[in-house]
Each structure stands twice: as structure tokens, then as C-alpha cells.
Amino acid sequence: MSFASETKTELLQASQAQAVCCAEAQLYGSLLFGHTFSAGEISLRTENRAYAEALCEQLHTMALVNTQFTQTGRKWGLAIPRAEDRLRVLQRFGHGPGDLNLRIAEENFNCESCRRAFLRGVFLSCAVVSAPERHYHLEFCVGYKKLALALAALLEALELPTKLCQRRGVWLAYYKDSAQMEDVLTTLGAQHAVLELIHIKIEKDMRNNVNRQVNFELANMGRVSGAAAAQLLAIKKLRACGALAALPAPLQEAARLREENPDVSLRELCDLAAAPTTRSGMNHRLKKLEALAGEGPEIESE
Ligand SMILES: [Zn+2]
The missing domain is CATH 3.10.28.10 (Homing endonucleases)
Known part of the structure; x- marks a missing residue:
């Protein structure tokens, strides 16, 4: 009907x-x-x-x-x-x-x-x-x-x-x-x-907000790989809920490096780190950030 x-x-x-x-x-x-x-x-x-x-x-x-x-x-x-x-x-x-x-x-x-x-x-x-x-x-x-x-x-x-x-x-x-x-x-x-x-109305508004958010992210991440995009989202989420600043220094450094260099490879990120870091070590930290963000509260949409 x-x-x-x-x-x-x-x-x-x-x-x-x-x-x-x-x-x-x-x-x-x-x-x-x-x-x-x-x-x-x-x-x-x-x-x-x-x-x-x-x-x-x-x-x-x-x-x-x-x-x-x-x-x-x-x-x-x-x-x-x-x-x-x-x-x-x-x-x-x-x-x-x-x-x-x-x-x-x-x-x-x-x-x-x-x-x-x-x-x-x-x-x-x-x-x-x-x-x-x-x-x-x-x-x-x-x-x-x-x-x-x-x-x-x-x-x-x-x-x-x-x-x-x-x-x-x-x-x-x-x-x-x-x-x-x-x-x-x-x-x-x-x-x-x-x-x-x-x-x-609520469903429509939510759909519009999600679309806007996704479009925004896609526009910002036009040139980064899928993996880096996921890492950036995780970092954004952790910052939004205030968890980022409370993380151990190596994790904070990994987050900062990734944000400053969204389109570089893991190897290049290692070279940028203050202390010598292996590729798998850097990968581990970024994965850790993603895992933490997955457990954290949902990021607020605009
Ligand atoms: Zn009457």
C-alpha cells in the first residue's frame, strides 16, 4: 500500500x-x-x-x-x-x-x-x-x-x-x-x-550524511592506496575520540608519519622514523592503530 x-x-x-x-x-x-x-x-x-x-x-x-x-x-x-x-x-x-x-x-x-x-x-x-x-x-x-x-x-x-x-x-x-x-x-x-x-526522514538524513562523509574521504584519499586509506581513517577515528594522544610513543609516531605522508610505502615510512624501524615493525604499528580504532567508539558524522 x-x-x-x-x-x-x-x-x-x-x-x-x-x-x-x-x-x-x-x-x-x-x-x-x-x-x-x-x-x-x-x-x-x-x-x-x-x-x-x-x-x-x-x-x-x-x-x-x-x-x-x-x-x-x-x-x-x-x-x-x-x-x-x-x-x-x-x-x-x-x-x-x-x-x-x-x-x-x-x-x-x-x-x-x-x-x-x-x-x-x-x-x-x-x-x-x-x-x-x-x-x-x-x-x-x-x-x-x-x-x-x-x-x-x-x-x-x-x-x-x-x-x-x-x-x-x-x-x-x-x-x-x-x-x-x-x-x-x-x-x-x-x-x-x-x-x-x-x-x-531519519533514514534519508543518515544516508545523506554517510554519502557526504564517504565522498569527502574519497576526495581526500584519491591518491593513496587502500591500505593507507584504512590507516588514515583509523587515525582520524582515534583522534576524534581522544584515544590517539594516550597511545604509546611508537604508535603516535607511526600515526603522525602516516598522516604526514599518506602516499608513501612502508619502507619509506621506516626511513622517516626517528629510531631504526623494520618494515614489519612499522606494519605492526599501523595494524595496531587500525585494530584500536575498530574497538573504539564510532566517529561522529557531521
Ligand atoms: Zn465535534
Whole structure:
């Protein structure tokens, strides 16, 4: 399941145990931001069958409205076929038959949680969330500018300030920052989605840091052998954790010589040492440094 459909499924489950006023506010959000909400037509389309079914059931129990349930490809459609039923629904939510219905009727919000429930309905009907592994993007797609402005004002009131733009005749209230997305999903009550988002963010950051570190090391070690590169990393690690200065003098000398001469052979390092040293003796010290670094704490990445 995609991140988007997982989030919507979570919200559907979360909305099962809410107060009657909030359930109605959520239904209102779903219908107002569905496909059409007018005396001539009330309809919406969704890829989530459970959502469409839940709406049908809710409309039926709430206002004794008959709904029409259709399937077209991967989309589920919901409509209210009878004119008098549509009128009853409009009136129930404070809209008249002549309205263009490009406003949010605030009188539908009774308790403190009603706005959030309404937004949940809006999200289920018209939000698009991209897979956060690629990039962060959450948008509400609205057919009318006036309605999009009304939604932006509501989001502002919920401390979720958004940006508006127009794309191919549709108005978008969007977020493209992971922290903002977390705020929106928290407000909606999608705790699992928020955790998932944080998890993905940490993994992404870690991958970026490791890549940066490796690139940095490779750039610095472009001309040294694999063995010398490993020794240099070990020395860096020992210094970072403060262990280098506490080592016996011959080991410190080997470390210093290697750092000062990253691209010379073992034989040349021996020649540079203060006291006569054999090739195997120098090799032993460098290996010792690597072994110590392997046991030491991990070097901190930037
Ligand atoms: Zn409520």
C-alpha cells in the first residue's frame, strides 16, 4: 500500500470513534470538497472503496438519504440521485439550493475537534500525498478559487499556514516540507503516518550524511592506496575520540608519519622514523592503530 492510501486508511479507522458532531463535520468536509456539491448534483469519486462505503452508510443513517454507488475502473463513485435528498443534505449543512457553495459554513462546527474532523473529510476527498521516500508533498486539490481561499483560511486557523497555486484549472493548497506535513498529519490524527514520515526522514538524513562523509574521504584519499586509506581513517577515528594522544610513543609516531605522508610505502615510512624501524615493525604499528580504532567508539558524522 502507498503512503497516501495507508494514511487514508488510518484516518478512516481513527474517525470511527468520534463524537456525532465531529462525524457530521467530517462528512460535510468530504461532500463539500468532493466532486460536486450543489442542488443539481452531489457526488464524489475516490480510489478507496471503504471510504465510499462509509460515506454511503453515514448519509443513510444521518439523513435517510439514498445514495448511488458506482465503480469506474479503479475509482468508486458516490452520488445522491434524488433532488429532494440533495436539498435535504444542503440544508442540513447550512447551504441553500441557489448557493454556489463556495464557502465553508462554520455553523457546522460545534466542538473544539469539529474543525479537525472537517479537515479529515476534506483530506479524504481531495488530498494528494506523494511518497515521502522521493520528496515531501501534500496538497489539497480544489476546483474553485473561492473555496480554496476558504480552506486556506481554515488551515490558517488550525495553525497550518499553506500556500495556494493554480495548476491546470485546479487550485492547490500545498505543503512541501516534511515538518509541515507532520503538522498536518498530526492535526488530522494520522499518528502512524507521522511516525512513518519521521522514520523515512531519519533514514534519508543518515544516508545523506554517510554519502557526504564517504565522498569527502574519497576526495581526500584519491591518491593513496587502500591500505593507507584504512590507516588514515583509523587515525582520524582515534583522534576524534581522544584515544590517539594516550597511545604509546611508537604508535603516535607511526600515526603522525602516516598522516604526514599518506602516499608513501612502508619502507619509506621506516626511513622517516626517528629510531631504526623494520618494515614489519612499522606494519605492526599501523595494524595496531587500525585494530584500536575498530574497538573504539564510532566517529561522529557531521
Ligand atoms: Zn465535534
